[in-house]
Amino acid sequence: MSRKRMTKQRQAILQALNDKNCHPTADEIYFEVRKKIPNISLGTIYRNLNVLLEMNKIREIYNSPKYARYDANPKPHYHFQCQKCDRVCDVHLPYQRDLDKLIADNELFDVHHHTVVFFGLCEECQKKSKD
Amino acid sequence: MSRKRMTKQRQAILQALNDKNCHPTADEIYFEVRKKIPNISLGTIYRNLNVLLEMNKIREIYNSPKYARYDANPKPHYHFQCQKCDRVCDVHLPYQRDLDKLIADNELFDVHHHTVVFFGLCEECQKKSKD
DNA sequence: TTAATTGCAAAGGCTTTGCTATTCG
């Protein structure tokens, strides 16, 4: 990893992210930062977000897969995703319905359901990393 | 919603999804189904997956946002996403570290962490829907 | 000075869509 600078663009992006209480998309950050740096480009936004991720200054929400995955079981249940091979499997932990109620009671949201995804290494990738 | 048919293509896609124990991407389904219907097109795969979603025969994993969202807080915590306006906010429920251990003890996965996302209506969208 | 970074524009990669021909019911 190369030595990182703190450019005014990178500074402004981090600032914009800190000012938002909800979690913006790259595009929303772009519009926010353009108030201060009108000619900043969207490419710069994306590049800086990726640098800030590398530096562990920010997080990407969900670490979700870059493209859709489908499940033939429509009942709510939890998943595991391997961080190495991206495989997604079911997890045998019953759906915790009381969590929805807990949130609904403590926040102003009207909660319908929730999803849980565990991340780590699947059996096969654990074996491979021992080689 | 229009009256749905059960074409051999739709049938084969559903079959392929049921046969996989892990959760495939559209592309993986495409390659699987082509063994039976060699000239099926990727557009048909996507269109049918969307129809099957509408019919509640299958689920899309995560219901995650279509594009990345960023978070200035790198510590693990849970999120709420509004199903109407897509806004993503923090939820004040402490990270349940014991869940990771529970899964690691009961499955063959090496679990590092997990994410939780609650879905429902945010305060503003609840108000709007009363109008 | 010089390696990192920016802007711009083009390219990538997954997903959707328009159109015509087919096919299920």
Next chain:
DNA sequence: CGAATAGCAAAGCCTTTGCAATTAA
């Protein structure tokens, strides 16, 4: 027969990347 669906290809949309000019350290 008529509406829904398939195939094909083009378009869309978010994100990444190549390149020459600029800038932080």
